[in-house]
Amino acid sequence: MHIQSTFRATATTHASGVPSGAIAGLRPASVTFYPADATIYAQGDATGALYVVEFGTVRICCITSDGRRQITGFMTAGDVFGFEADDEHQSSAESVDGAGLRVLHSDESPGTASHLLAMALRGLSRTQHQLMLLGCRSANVRMASFLADLFEQQGGDKVVHLAMQRADIADYLGITFETVSRALRYLKDRRIIRLKSISDIEILDHDALLSICD
Amino acid sequence: MHIQSTFRATATTHASGVPSGAIAGLRPASVTFYPADATIYAQGDATGALYVVEFGTVRICCITSDGRRQITGFMTAGDVFGFEADDEHQSSAESVDGAGLRVLHSDESPGTASHLLAMALRGLSRTQHQLMLLGCRSANVRMASFLADLFEQQGGDKVVHLAMQRADIADYLGITFETVSRALRYLKDRRIIRLKSISDIEILDHDALLSICD
DNA sequence: CGACCTGTTGATTCTGCTCAATCAACGTGG
DNA sequence: CCACGTTGATTGAGCAGAATCAACAGGTCG
Numbered sequence: 001m002h003i004q005s006t007f008r009a010t011a012t013t014h015a016s017g018v019p020s021g022a023i024a025g026l027r028p029a030s031v032t033f034y035p036a037d038a039t040i041y042a043q044g045d046a047t048g049a050l051y052v053v054e055f056g057t058v059r060i061c062c063i064t065s066d067g068r069r070q071i072t073g074f075m076t077a078g079d080v081f082g083f084e085a086d087d088e089h090q091s092s093a094e095s096v097d098g099a100g101l102r103v104l105h106s107d108e109s110p111g112t113a114s115h116l117l118a119m120a121l122r123g124l125s126r127t128q129h130q131l132m133l134l135g136c137r138s139a140n141v142r143m144a145s146f147l148a149d150l151f152e153q154q155g156g157d158k159v160v161h162l163a164m165q166r167a168d169i170a171d172y173l174g175i176t177f178e179t180v181s182r183a184l185r186y187l188k189d190r191r192i193i194r195l196k197s198i199s200d201i202e203i204l205d206h207d208a209l210l211s212i213c214d
Numbered sequence: 215m216h217i218q219s220t221f222r223a224t225a226t227t228h229a230s231g232v233p234s235g236a237i238a239g240l241r242p243a244s245v246t247f248y249p250a251d252a253t254i255y256a257q258g259d260a261t262g263a264l265y266v267v268e269f270g271t272v273r274i275c276c277i278t279s280d281g282r283r284q285i286t287g288f289m290t291a292g293d294v295f296g297f298e299a300d301d302e303h304q305s306s307a308e309s310v311d312g313a314g315l316r317v318l319h320s321d322e323s324p325g326t327a328s329h330l331l332a333m334a335l336r337g338l339s340r341t342q343h344q345l346m347l348l349g350c351r352s353a354n355v356r357m358a359s360f361l362a363d364l365f366e367q368q369g370g371d372k373v374v375h376l377a378m379q380r381a382d383i384a385d386y387l388g389i390t391f392e393t394v395s396r397a398l399r400y401l402k403d404r405r406i407i408r409l410k411s412i413s414d415i416e417i418l419d420h421d422a423l424l425s426i427c428d
Numbered sequence: 429c430g431a432c433c434t435g436t437t438g439a440t441t442c443t444g445c446t447c448a449a450t451c452a453a454c455g456t457g458g
Numbered sequence: 459c460c461a462c463g464t465t466g467a468t469t470g471a472g473c474a475g476a477a478t479c480a481a482c483a484g485g486t487c488g
Contacts, residue, residue, distance in 0.1 A: 064346065068350075070345060072345050083335055084335065084339070085335040085339035113330075116331050117330050117331045120334045121297055122299045124297060124299065124337055124338045125298070127345060128276070128305065131344060132276055132278065132284050132286075134388060135278075135284035135385075135388045137476090137477075138443080139443080166466070166468095167466085171349075174351075175445090176445060177466090178444090178446085178469085179443095180467095181468050181469075182469085185468080198466080198467070214278060214280035353476065379435085381434085391435080392477080393475095393476060393477075395437080396436090396437085396476090398436095399436080399437085412434080412435070
């Protein structure tokens with residue numbers, strides 16, 4: 001079921017400058033390109049490799065038996081994913097917008113385990129942060145926090161790019177996509193953000209954004 | 215700020231039969247007793263030891279700047295907690311009902327890191343499971359899932375013990391304690407559970423409980 | 429006994445979901 | 459080129475569910 005096309009020529013250029021010390025002790029591999037909505041692994045697949053994102057965005061999601069989808073995280077350049085406690089993936093990973101991934105083969109070289117631990121702990125920390133976010137009752141607060149996180153993550157550019165569409169944001173924040181729209185409108189009306197385009201949001205009042213998050 | 219009283223006599227009896235292979239490669243320590251509501255570590259404390267629960271229940275919680283509390287997990291016998299990606303604790307740990315804890319000193323013996331990784335991954339898996347739970351819109355579903363989890367965790371006894379009070383459950387499920395009460399009433403009215411006492415719930419119809427969880 | 433804490437229940441308000449219409453952007457095919 | 463269908467996003471109206479505010483019951487402890 002895994003749709004994936006492989007590019008090597010362009011990939012290697014991307015490879016040089018990105019994930020820094022994260023892959024120390026692990027054999028680097030070539031970069032594989034996953035077009036938008038391609039599945040990287042599915043729920044129930046055997047646990048295997050870890051992946052580093054070189055470019056693009058990946059969503060990690062779980063499907064419940066009643067058909068609902070919960071996105072447990074978005075992975076962007078430098079992020080490592082694929083950790084699983086069991087021998088089966090409990091969540092699936094899909095490319096959001098066309099993503100380049102590098103596989104980390106975990107050979108048993110010394111020092112590897114502690115690096116893996118560090119990465120797993122970072123994942124844990126992120127998941128807990130999102131737990132806090134879902135604990136917030138208000139949809140506006142969730143949206144504001146999400147934007148603040150993206151702002152942080154993208155290095156403080158005034159313009160935040162939304163690689164994913166509204167439904168993805170909704171399933172990440174645990175609200176409907178209509179409510180995502182309304183939350184954006186709420187922020188827009190208060191002159192806190194401006195929608196430059198459908199997927200580019202300018203942060204006009206960062207302080208106000210943070211004060212909403214609380 | 216850490217209120218803790220130390221018991222050794224009773225502790226050692228508990229120590230023999232509990233955490234199985236989890237502490238391989240780590241020096242065992244004596245058991246410390248934390249009375250109800252005692253702080254084990256606080257938000258902002260320096261990251262240090264890991265803890266194994268010998269008996270009782272511990273809550274891991276985060277306080278937001280607006281005063282809200284989110285409980286990210288309950289730890290019971292055999293569980294290991296204290297993992298942190300940073301050098302500062304992002305969450306605090308408190309005894310719920312009087313808990314006995316054993317400290318794991320992480321000396322750098324070989325094989326330790328991979329054990330730690332396994333434990334961290336289990337923590338990650340649990341946190342993701344709770345994320346799914348908070349993604350559920352309905353309070354009744356959250357409550358039902360919580361009870362089903364406890365049922366599982368406590369070995370399938372028909373009678374589930376709630377070590378924590380309603381406010382703790384509420385902050386864990388991201389709802390108010392009034393809603394916790396109402397959700398229990400909902401399940402009670404449908405003859406799915408029975409409240410033997412304020413903190414002991416008998417599961418009358420396990421299938422129905424699971425079907426609510428979806 | 430009274431003060432206090434925890435839990436339950438009721439009444440009201442309000443937030444966000446559901447259903448539905450509309451709009452803009454895009455691609456296709458005549 | 460335009461008519462048409464599709465997809466993603468926005469907006470509106472009505473409604474259901476949970477929060478909030480408030481009253482009250484039962485238990486514990488001084």
